[in-house]
Amino acid sequence: MERRTFLGAGAGATAALALAAPVAASSAPAVPAGAPRRRDTEALLRRWFRDTYRSLDAMYTDFGLTTDKIDVSGDAPVQSPNTSPTNIGCGLWATVAAARLGVVDGDAMRRRLRRTVAAVERLERAHGFWLNWYDAHTGEVLTEWPETGDPVRPFLSSVDNAWLVTGLRIAADADPALRPRVRALLADADWSFYYTPFDADDPVQHPGQLKGGYWTDDDTYTGHWYGALNTEPRMASYLGIADGTVPGEHYWHVFRTLLPGMGQEQEPAGEWAEVDGFRVWRGHYTYRGKKIVPSWGGSMFEALMVPLFVPEGEWSPRSWGVNHRRHVWSQIEHGLREEEYGYWGFSPANVPAGGYSEYGVDAVGMQTEGYTSKGVVTPHASFLAMPFARGHAVSNLLRIERDFGAYHDGLGFRDSVDVRDGTVSGAMLALDQGMIAAALAQVLRPGTLQRPFRRGGFARRVRPLLRREDFGIA
Template sequence: MNRRTFLTAAAAGAAAVCAGAPAARADAPLRTAPLTTADTELLRTWFTSTYRSIAAMTTDFGLTADKADVTGTGTPVPSRQTSPTNIGCGLWSTAAAGGLGVISGTTMHHELTRMVTAVEKLDRAHGFWFNWYDAHNGSVLTTWPETGDTVRPFLSTVDNAWLVTGLEIAADADPTLRPRVARLLDAADWSYYYTPYDPADPVTGPGQLRGGFWPDRPGKGEPTGHHYGALNTEPRMASYLGIADGSLPAEHYWHLFRTLLPGMGQEQEPDGSYATVDGVRVWQGHYTYRGRKLVPTWGGSMFEALMVPLFVPEPEWSPNSWGVTHQRYVRSQIEHGLTEERYGYWGFSPANIPEGGYREYGVDALGMQQDGYNSLGVVTPHASFLALPQARGAAVANLKALARDFGAYDDRYGFRDSVNVRTGRVSDFVLALDQGMIAAALAQQVRPGLLQRPFRTGGFASRIRPLLRKERFSI
């Protein structure tokens, strides 16, 4: 799009999206009307093109690659590298495509079987998968394809959580795969990442999960220097999986931070109070943004808050805590884009830099990290899709405006990864992670619960649901 066209279109887009902006009262819930036939058709169209991008990124070997350039007229070439998260995205997107009838049951079975077969061939350590593989042959990457830099194989907590999520969904969608997936997951013991709580030294014994391990050292390997301490971030999926399967104690949930403790360096000094839950003293802290109380994420991005509830029904099981903070988080992202920064568009989350590369985007005030993520005028479509449960009207209007004003959508492969709304520059790429979130969000709208079935039964029903029922955020 040339700059003259962009400037004219952007003004129209701002007006259109503002029509879907929230009401004035800071804590009033956003309203989402029932889906109409036209809504459903649009969401299905968006899902179909998004799934087409996932299929294009999935190699003959059976692994969904990290990304692909979709600017050419031919079939995109998948990147060399992939991660456990990307593979998980491919699994659940394929299960969703079968569940929505976008592909036949036979095709879904064939594709899921091919993907699970590929996962079975991957080297792993301590029951978990390495952070980077060659998507075309399954070998562990030791050299980064794009630069030649050395890659030290790593076992990431959060990336393994998303692969396990995808495997659980694949087994639910295709019962013939259940024995094979069960064998894969038998060795995935989340206590490997866990540092038990030590009341005498809660700094070194916080009752939290390590970010991961480099397994090329004796014993467990070399751990990261940090733990995943923040509750409202995407690694809580690993926490839920471990508590649900019994490899982590339930008290681990209460040792995660709603905010950092008062007096600790963080984005704002929190309000709140202490409460004792299941024998654990919990700081029930909150931040205040534009007059509303909420539980912050670590960096201020949308996917930290809203990727997990694509699968775990947090708002349903904890309507007055998780349900409220998710609503207020979405409203805050909307107001940051439309009112605070006056971009005319909203939705900020880590993504491809439109001009090339990758970085975190977000709303700094919504994150605990002092030098948190900034929006910088870069709007990421997957953030709007994540907001569909809380603000469908505003999200759809925002996405339509990005498509109309910037050409951010095409019928072949869906929405591009990001748009710099200040310059009009649109990313050349689609990323498996972000397309996978879009696919899951759309599936949840068109067929609620489709991808949530494995996370509503078993240990999730007996162990996670009671925890969320006890949650009392101070908001």
């Protein structure tokens, strides 16, 4: 790991506060003074995208899959041996974005997509879904963790499969020749496999929610369901609702907050309402005077990864649209004013000194022992904020690059920085680079990765649900 020269905490906080104008509660934050002009910003964003895509290209194996991460602490990037469905999905959508932004040509895109789909076709599956860990260089299911030799249980993760399916749908949209192959791959991916139907007489064991996953070695499901709405597993919910394998009522059975009296970060305000014949608790929290529907842990990617693909804010402007901006505001408020780090952007990432951990703003997560910021910022969180607060995000990233040397020329931002002592991660993670690529694509060419999720079952089944959403926070 590397330690960089950086501004002291007091100086960094003062500089940041001077740059940052007050943030509006229900609209995009005001652009900070001193932020680059729009034309200059676009050139900068294109450079950031080009380098980020190069990092993902450095993760691509001869077998055709994207590895979990690369180590960039040495003279040349070193690939990890493992990959997951999410990593593979990231590689697919980043390649499509690269073609649509002119970084690679159409022929190169099609070759890469077809090679990856061919690799995915060779991977072992169960119940129509992909296992959680493979050898990225051979496609074999991992049974031992490469670094430690610890056993790896074969697991079908609902949320990780959602991100691979997202990437496959984007690939099929970009290359019509792949559509029959992707259709065949997804024919058995029935999301009802993870779904427990709602039973009003026993809502604890039959909550109308998706299970976290399934262990194939002993044929058992996880003990938990994904019960928080404003988290990244809602992508699996949307996919299941869109293709008709999960009923639309599932959307109303997932919690905006936990119910009053249940153990959670704060006692929620709100009201009961009846929607589509179901009682829904329209709960919200209040953070530093602003109403917000929390995520589970308070991290950026829980709230803002899904709208890179599904136009939630457009279909639900006074609920999802407002809430997305409130989450950006809460992260800026926490980093610059509450903790006075001088920087912001908190989301699960590589630990700067090694390992992996969750980071977030505890007060906007339901979990009583939620994610805390710990002084660690991750650039992907700022990129996720960029569609909603471009000026603030660019300014924050430029300061992270300048003050910590956290940008690897030619490969993009390193995964995380501890702003308290200047430690910079020596790794780049496929998930985080994939989110950066998708966010930049959304800013530079809005909607370019959303095309498969604006039509078909998404338009017929998901959009009407979001239009009826009312968080009661506007």
